[in-house]
Amino acid sequence: MTSRKPSIAFVCAVAAMVGLVVLLQVVRERAFAHEAIDEQVLYIRSGEVLKRAALSYDALLADVYWIRALQHFGRERLKSAGDRRFDLLYPLLDLSTTLDPLFTVAYRFGAIFLAEPRPGGAGRPDQAIALLEKGIASNPAKWDYYLDIGFIYYWNLHDYQRAAEWFNRGGEVPGAPWWLKTYAAVMLTRGGDRQASRAMWQQIGQSEENEWLRQTSQVRLAQLDALDQIDALRRILTEFSKRTGSRAQSWQPVIAEGLLRGVPVDPARIPYTLDPQTGDIGVARESPLWPLPTEPAAAPELTNAMPPVPR
Amino acid sequence: MRVIRAIAVNVFKESVRDKVLYNLVFFAVMLIAASYLLSQLTAGQDIKIIKDLGLFAMSLFGLFIAVFIGVGLVSKEVEKRSIYSLLTKPISRQQFVVGKYLGLLLTLVVNLSIMAVAYYAVLGAVAWFDGAWYRPHWGAPAVDPALVEAMAMIFLQLAIVTALALFFSTFSSPMLAAALTFGLYAVGHFNADLRNFEAVVDSKPVIYAARALYYLLPNLAPLDIKNEVVHAVPVSASYLLLNTAYSFVYIGILISAATFIFMRRDFK
Numbered sequence: 001m002t003s004r005k006p007s008i009a010f011v012c013a014v015a016a017m018v019g020l021v022v023l024l025q026v027v028r029e030r031a032f033a034h035e036a037i038d039e040q041v042l043y044i045r046s047g048e049v050l051k052r053a054a055l056s057y058d059a060l061l062a063d064v065y066w067i068r069a070l071q072h073f074g075r076e077r078l079k080s081a082g083d084r085r086f087d088l089l090y091p092l093l094d095l096s097t098t099l100d101p102l103f104t105v106a107y108r109f110g111a112i113f114l115a116e117p118r119p120g121g122a123g124r125p126d127q128a129i130a131l132l133e134k135g136i137a138s139n140p141a142k143w144d145y146y147l148d149i150g151f152i153y154y155w156n157l158h159d160y161q162r163a164a165e166w167f168n169r170g171g172e173v174p175g176a177p178w179w180l181k182t183y184a185a186v187m188l189t190r191g192g193d194r195q196a197s198r199a200m201w202q203q204i205g206q207s208e209e210n211e212w213l214r215q216t217s218q219v220r221l222a223q224l225d226a227l228d229q230i231d232a233l234r235r236i237l238t239e240f241s242k243r244t245g246s247r248a249q250s251w252q253p254v255i256a257e258g259l260l261r262g263v264p265v266d267p268a269r270i271p272y273t274l275d276p277q278t279g280d281i282g283v284a285r286e287s288p289l290w291p292l293p294t295e296p297a298a299a300p301e302l303t304n305a306m307p308p309v310p311r
Numbered sequence: 312m313r314v315i316r317a318i319a320v321n322v323f324k325e326s327v328r329d330k331v332l333y334n335l336v337f338f339a340v341m342l343i344a345a346s347y348l349l350s351q352l353t354a355g356q357d358i359k360i361i362k363d364l365g366l367f368a369m370s371l372f373g374l375f376i377a378v379f380i381g382v383g384l385v386s387k388e389v390e391k392r393s394i395y396s397l398l399t400k401p402i403s404r405q406q407f408v409v410g411k412y413l414g415l416l417l418t419l420v421v422n423l424s425i426m427a428v429a430y431y432a433v434l435g436a437v438a439w440f441d442g443a444w445y446r447p448h449w450g451a452p453a454v455d456p457a458l459v460e461a462m463a464m465i466f467l468q469l470a471i472v473t474a475l476a477l478f479f480s481t482f483s484s485p486m487l488a489a490a491l492t493f494g495l496y497a498v499g500h501f502n503a504d505l506r507n508f509e510a511v512v513d514s515k516p517v518i519y520a521a522r523a524l525y526y527l528l529p530n531l532a533p534l535d536i537k538n539e540v541v542h543a544v545p546v547s548a549s550y551l552l553l554n555t556a557y558s559f560v561y562i563g564i565l566i567s568a569a570t571f572i573f574m575r576r577d578f579k
Contacts, residue, residue: 056500057370060367063360067360104450
């Protein structure tokens, strides 16, 4: 009778062959380097084709494309600012939402990634709005999408009229919260007001249970605080110029003059920068608050001079 | 009835002997691993993706069991020549076919039930670690009883596929029967297109032929309610009932046809 146990020689031979196959692979890769695969490749771009091909497994495929979109966004964000390309972001989100038209997070988070100004995001608020409009087409009862579109018009495009329209439309959706219509009024009366921005980000931070969005709203609120502080610092620098007759080229002379107690720091505890050439104040690149948002310009009613009083 | 039950139990025991239920271990490991990995990969959507993944796995594993065991139900007995000894016993050919079918359904029911328990356990564990049973952006609670509706519809799909596999196995080789069953499974998700053929074709006979095929071929797409359930979109009881009635009648037709063909087969 032969033993069923493999002999030591047999095990060693198999182990040696496994080692050899790994070695051959390494040698081959060194001798004939693989052609680098362009990361920015999407073999199938038609969501309809994919939906058919997926049979009844379209929801899982939507998840796969959503994870790919997240990875694409994250990978590009890790690159240096100049090398970031978000070319695949919209196609991936479009595929994911075609495969699963009810995928709320893909619409809402996807729109944030798309609308986020460069270099932090794709800088494509137009695509973000298109994605959310697609979401409304498949789920008209979702007032959140109206809110998001209104917010993009407000925050990224500074178009208060359109923002107010979308907030109004959202407010008319059954089940929408009461405060949505108040946003419309705020847009029309106090378009570029920092307080209005603060109130909206606070609302988003409180209403969202998602950790990522909560953190984003905290960063936005800190950025708004930083903008307030920069305004205060500008006033201090103006005062310095008045007293000394020269422009401050660093914080030290301002401190020495007794106008500041130390180097001013932003809400993330990173010192503010002061451009010696232009005198511009900003947050440092290493600060989590960098880059500061382009602040919405004040609404026309706020910036226009008061009309002359008729005689 | 006793004979049918004996055959059915025998099919189930055979599938257990063939280690078919080993797929359950793979299912459980996959779900647990996925729940850990997904929490690292996704932005707050791990519950939705675990739900999708679980339902996908139930459907896919069930499909493989239904097809690969289904196509061998009759042909294996013929190949092994055990059919001769079986038919000498007081078993009618109808009882043989129905018993074989119910046996495989029993295997699928046991398989799906154990998967459902593991599925709910993983969802419960993920929610427990997350510290909440429900969060607004999930759309539905983590341990959602409505998921049973999706599982029931998956079972009905698999019951139709099993009937198809059994039907083909009564007159063709296992390889051909598997190809035909998979083909009809795919067609079953496309045939809504046949319904709208007039939009792309002008010829009346072609339109009527397409319409006939639409009613004749199995229509499996309406049985897919996985997405609705995961997104907490209500599915009406009447819709579920109609789907169940459709499946039962379609299975009845297939089993009757399988029995008819099997009765006419000559095993001399």
